[in-house]
Amino acid sequence: MTKNTYYVTTPIYYPTAKPHLGSAYTTIAADILARWNRLADKDVFFLTGTDDHGKKLQEAAEKAGLKPETFVDHIVPQFQEAWKKLNLHYDRFIRTTDSDHEQVVQTILSEMHKKGDIYEGYYEGLYCTACEAYYTEKDLTEGNCPIHKKPVEKIKEESYFFKLSKYQKKLLAHYKKNPDFISPEGRRQEVINRVKEGLQDLSISRTTFSWGVPLPFDKGHVAWVWFDALLNYISGIGYLEKQEMFNKFWPADVHLIGKDILWFHAVIWPAILMSAGIKLPKKIFAHGWLTIKGDKIGKSAGNAVDLDTLSAKIGVDSLRYVLFRETPFGQDGEFSQDVFIERHNNELANKLGNLVSRLSNLAEKYGMQKTKTELESRSMINKASKHIDGLEFDRALNEIFGFVDRINHFLQEKKPWETGDAKVIYQAANALKDVTILLYPFMPDTAEKIAKTFHFEISKESLNKDLGINKIKKAHILFKKIEITQNKMAFPPFKKQDEKKIEKVDSKLNENVGKSEEKSRSTINFDDFAKLDLRVGKITDVKEHPQADKLFVLTVNMGEARPRTIVAGLRNRYKKEELVGKKAVFVANLAPRMLKGVESNGMILAAAAEDDGQVIILSPERDIKEGSKIR
Ligand code: ME8
Numbered sequence: 001m002t003k004n005t006y007y008v009t010t011p012i013y014y015p016t017a018k019p020h021l022g023s024a025y026t027t028i029a030a031d032i033l034a035r036w037n038r039l040a041d042k043d044v045f046f047l048t049g050t051d052d053h054g055k056k057l058q059e060a061a062e063k064a065g066l067k068p069e070t071f072v073d074h075i076v077p078q079f080q081e082a083w084k085k086l087n088l089h090y091d092r093f094i095r096t097t098d099s100d101h102e103q104v105v106q107t108i109l110s111e112m113h114k115k116g117d118i119y120e121g122y123y124e125g126l127y128c129t130a131c132e133a134y135y136t137e138k139d140l141t142e143g144n145c146p147i148h149k150k151p152v153e154k155i156k157e158e159s160y161f162f163k164l165s166k167y168q169k170k171l172l173a174h175y176k177k178n179p180d181f182i183s184p185e186g187r188r189q190e191v192i193n194r195v196k197e198g199l200q201d202l203s204i205s206r207t208t209f210s211w212g213v214p215l216p217f218d219k220g221h222v223a224w225v226w227f228d229a230l231l232n233y234i235s236g237i238g239y240l241e242k243q244e245m246f247n248k249f250w251p252a253d254v255h256l257i258g259k260d261i262l263w264f265h266a267v268i269w270p271a272i273l274m275s276a277g278i279k280l281p282k283k284i285f286a287h288g289w290l291t292i293k294g295d296k297i298g299k300s301a302g303n304a305v306d307l308d309t310l311s312a313k314i315g316v317d318s319l320r321y322v323l324f325r326e327t328p329f330g331q332d333g334e335f336s337q338d339v340f341i342e343r344h345n346n347e348l349a350n351k352l353g354n355l356v357s358r359l360s361n362l363a364e365k366y367g368m369q370k371t372k373t374e375l376e377s378r379s380m381i382n383k384a385s386k387h388i389d390g391l392e393f394d395r396a397l398n399e400i401f402g403f404v405d406r407i408n409h410f411l412q413e414k415k416p417w418e419t420g421d422a423k424v425i426y427q428a429a430n431a432l433k434d435v436t437i438l439l440y441p442f443m444p445d446t447a448e449k450i451a452k453t454f455h456f457e458i459s460k461e462s463l464n465k466d467l468g469i470n471k472i473k474k475a476h477i478l479f480k481k482i483e484i485t486q487n488k489m490a491f492p493p494f495k496k497q498d499e500k501k502i503e504k505v506d507s508k509l510n511e512n513v514g515k516s517e518e519k520s521r522s523t524i525n526f527d528d529f530a531k532l533d534l535r536v537g538k539i540t541d542v543k544e545h546p547q548a549d550k551l552f553v554l555t556v557n558m559g560e561a562r563p564r565t566i567v568a569g570l571r572n573r574y575k576k577e578e579l580v581g582k583k584a585v586f587v588a589n590l591a592p593r594m595l596k597g598v599e600s601n602g603m604i605l606a607a608a609a610e611d612d613g614q615v616i617i618l619s620p621e622r623d624i625k626e627g628s629k630i631r
Contacts, residue, residue, distance in 0.1 A: 005044070018079070024307055035441040052097040057211060087317075100240065120159075191267065206224060265284045321443055341482050355407060400435055432454065534588065545598060
């Protein structure tokens with residue numbers, strides 16, 4: 001008997017800064033699957049949350065001058081708010097600082113220790129705190145962490161080890177017997193090949209910092225953060241405290257993760273479960289990275305796209321749609337403004353939005369009359385359903401939008417606006433019902449609006465039932481076209497050929513700012529001066545501005561949770577290397593300005609030399625902490 005339940009998880013994210021588009025990507029995918037399976041009348045559990053412990057968190061808290069618990073308590077609600085705004089309906093938001101979770105970690109550690117799978121030792125080797133992972137020399141790329149491309153740390157400390165090596169054969173047997181366990185296929189092969197090379201026992205505790213779950217059998221150690229984190233998948237559904245619920249949902253149907261953390265999920269996690277005598281999840285699906293100009297979007301990469309700006313300007317449903325429309329879910333996908341706007345305007349505003357508006361208008365005017373349909377949707381429903389079940393979201397959307405095209409062609413051909421044929425209107429509306437139900441997991445708000453206009457329910461039954469005849473009122477516009485001039489977003493720069501458009505955007509956005517700059521140049525009073533927030537910042541990275549020969553794009557640390565991007569006209573005078581690592585004075589409260597398509601969040605102060613007009617930046621005369629105020 002197949003269970004009528006569905007359990008989907010996301011990674012639990014490190015709350016070192018507010019969430020970005022990358023973390024949203026996995027969480028939206030999980031929401032799509034959760035909604036889809038709820039539609040299929042399954043009892044669904046969708047788990048997401050945060051990974052509150054570890055060295056990385058402790059360091060981030062120290063940097064912010066806060067205790068780790070205060071720091072995470074400050075950041076975690078920002079995840080919850082962001083997920084709410086994106087319309088993500090999870091069943092639990094777990095934090096590894098939740099007491100039921102910590103108890104599960106300690107219980108599993110005790111059991112594995114008793115069993116002899118955990119033993120005391122000494123770890124001497126490499127560690128990347130950004131990954132929270134151990135590395136060997138051969139894992140490194142040019143001496144750096146292969147993921148973060150930054151130096152790794154040499155650590156030496158007492159540690160407990162998990163006998164991972166003991167599970168090599170069992171793991172390989174499991175992969176062989178369960179070909180769907182790791183997906184997509186290419187990634188599965190990579191894991192199998194690496195496991196075949198052999199597995200070393202794994203250090204699972206740390207002694208040089210304290211922000212973690214203490215080992216129950218040695219309180220001087222805290223659990224390695226990954227050991228702690230992975231267990232969230234069982235504690236989140238009540239492993240110790242809610243046996244009935246746990247038995248109902250475990251094993252998980254799918255752990256959704258990014259490809260960067262596949263090893264932890266496909267090797268370490270199943271080995272821990274084997275050791276603890278717990279069943280293995282059914283599937284681990286590793287998706288690709290969202291990139292900007294080929295670089296992974298992430299908080300540390302400094303190219304994070306601000307989620308709030310994005311969803312406020314574009315609309316949540318468009319964002320949810322376009323993220324999964326373009327790139328196959330398993331592969332890396334470049335996030336580009338051009339593609340986004342094109343799809344929003346062409347597919348959502350023109351094709352779907354116009355269909356809804358035109359059809360509701362016709363139905364209001366001429367009514368609808370039931371008839372046998374020429375717009376058979378069954379094959380589209382079957383194909384799209386199969387694709388969603390198989391996590392091929394792009395293919396599902398392709399099917400669905402192919403059918404939207406068919407409905408539009410049908411109307412174009414029959415011209416009900418000329419004939420007033422209520423049967424034609426009915427057929428198109430009935431077909432739109434099926435499109436809407438399938439689109440619901442991707443665009444829940446939009447689907448609900450359409451369903452309300454045409455009076456049907458979003459449910460599985462509704463797919464198999466003809467649309468009822470009701471009085472219809474013309475729908476409000478679903479998607480406004482995005483004009484490029486309205487488009488003030490923290491987005492990647494435009495392509496070179498769009499120079500004209502950029503100028504237009506810049507000038508439009510800067511219009512208001514410009515006005516206030518026209519104020520007189522005479523003296524100011526102290527209150528005016530006090531409005532300026534001048535601070536010391538450290539330039540941590542310098543890139544050439546892709547559009548302008550004179551400009552650099554600086555990454556500047558001003559002692560805040562996130563570094564800022566500041567555009568500066570220093571390229572004629574300074575080399576990149578001269579600037580990296582330098583401290584200088586910045587205006588911290590200047591309103592963001594678009595400079596040739598890049599949003600600048602502040603300004604560097606520089607003097608123009610009287611003799612040769614050269615630009616010289618103002619640096620503090622001795623070293624001083626970034627973020628220090630200038631008065
Ligand atoms: O790894 N594109 O947390 P994390 C796509 N705490 N997905 C991305 C992405 C991008 N550019 N950037 C991040 C951790 N992600 C651990 C997980 S689980 C037991 C512990 C997504 O905050 C992707 O799902 O670094 C990736 O796996 C996850 O965020 C990493 O989040």
